[in-house]
Amino acid sequence: MRIAVPNKGRLHEPTIDLLERAGLHLDNGAERKLYAGTVDPDVTVLFARAADIPEYVRDGAAEVGITGLDQVRESGHRLAELLDLEYGKCRLVLAAPEDGDIESVEDVSGKIVATEFPHIAQSYFERQGIDAEVVEVTGATELTPHVEMADAIIDITSTGTTLRVNRLAVVDEVLSSSVRLFARPEVVDDPKVAQLVMALESVRSAEDKRYLMMNAPREKLDEVKEVIPGLGGPTVMDVAGGDTVAVHAVVNERDVFEVVSDLKNVGASGILVTEIERLVK
Ligand SMILES: Nc1ncnc2c1ncn2[C@@H]1O[C@H](COP(=O)(O)OP(=O)(O)OP(=O)(O)O)[C@@H](O)[C@H]1O
Numbered sequence: 001m002r003i004a005v006p007n008k009g010r011l012h013e014p015t016i017d018l019l020e021r022a023g024l025h026l027d028n029g030a031e032r033k034l035y036a037g038t039v040d041p042d043v044t045v046l047f048a049r050a051a052d053i054p055e056y057v058r059d060g061a062a063e064v065g066i067t068g069l070d071q072v073r074e075s076g077h078r079l080a081e082l083l084d085l086e087y088g089k090c091r092l093v094l095a096a097p098e099d100g101d102i103e104s105v106e107d108v109s110g111k112i113v114a115t116e117f118p119h120i121a122q123s124y125f126e127r128q129g130i131d132a133e134v135v136e137v138t139g140a141t142e143l144t145p146h147v148e149m150a151d152a153i154i155d156i157t158s159t160g161t162t163l164r165v166n167r168l169a170v171v172d173e174v175l176s177s178s179v180r181l182f183a184r185p186e187v188v189d190d191p192k193v194a195q196l197v198m199a200l201e202s203v204r205s206a207e208d209k210r211y212l213m214m215n216a217p218r219e220k221l222d223e224v225k226e227v228i229p230g231l232g233g234p235t236v237m238d239v240a241g242g243d244t245v246a247v248h249a250v251v252n253e254r255d256v257f258e259v260v261s262d263l264k265n266v267g268a269s270g271i272l273v274t275e276i277e278r279l280v281k
């Protein structure tokens with residue numbers, strides 16, 4: 001199985017990091033090269049531009065790909081979405097000069113809109129019944145309304161800084177995007193693909209969980225169990241030759257702050273909180 005992943009840009013590192021945490025260690029790290037082997041002899045990683053990844057998958061150069069939903073939509077290819085990996089979160093928006101006369105999508109009729117996403121833009125205007133002229137650019141889209149190349153743009157925003165700096169205001173949201181794992185429809189039932197989905201999912205599932213370990217007096221066990229809002233009951237182990245038990249549990253990271261002091265109050269001691277690398281449900 002070949003996995004196409006971004007070779008540079010803001011999605012490169014988090015994607016490599018995710019594969020590593022899933023246990024698919026790349027050989028020779030992830031230097032700028034075309035492909036890398038992994039600990040699994042049947043899994044190879046291909047490096048490609050984020051925008052080209054849907055094409056690689058459609059053409060069969062890779063079975064699965066990891067890139068932004070915006071790129072998959074722009075490609076127009078019908079690919080199966082397997083997982084929302086929830087990073088690279090951004091919005092594709094219609095934006096226009098703050099002090100101009102474009103305040104709604106209707107105001108764009110008869111106007112020029114510059115974008116790196118011409119297909120998404122075309123179908124957005126068709127859906128809205130708006131007759132706008134879409135002009136494709138390959139970067140610095142935010143500049144175009146200020147040099148009379150365009151009246152408005154459709155571009156990516158996340159913090160909003162770039163729009164603000166260029167005195168542009170959001171008129172409408174076109175697409176909400178994040179990084180997805182997707183595949184050619186023919187390979188979705190492949191066992192290797194299922195193995196990858198499970199591995200990536202297990203990393204995501206573990207991220208907001210923590211593993212708690214503690215000792216507790218045996219007679220306090222019921223109170224300890226009540227305090228732990230675990231995923232199922234905690235694991236309880238005898239500590240040799242005493243009235244103490246060891247208790248292990250998985251809890252939501254958001255609950256740790258409160259749970260630890262509650263545990264202490266009901267008599268637990270030696271409480272350890274650790275991160276979990278992967279959690280297979
Ligand atoms: N500001 C942002 N916040 C969050 N995600 C973003 C942001 N900008 C882009 N992305 C996501 O990352 C993807 C790749 O963008 P990036 O800027 O890394 O590459 P690029 O500019 O297309 O790369 P290249 O340099 O190869 O042209 C986008 O398609 C989008 O899904």
Ligand SMILES: O=P(O)(O)OC[C@H]1O[C@H](OP(=O)(O)OP(=O)(O)O)[C@H](O)[C@@H]1O
Nearest residue numbers: 010139140156157158159160161162163
């Ligand atoms: O809302 P913001 O947080 O300001 O992010 C939006 C900017 O991020 C992306 O550019 P990027 O930084 O990837 O630079 P690039 O043009 O080199 O791709 C995108 O093209 C916007 O310009």
Ligand SMILES: [Mg+2]
Nearest residue numbers: 009010139156
């Ligand atoms: Mg970019």
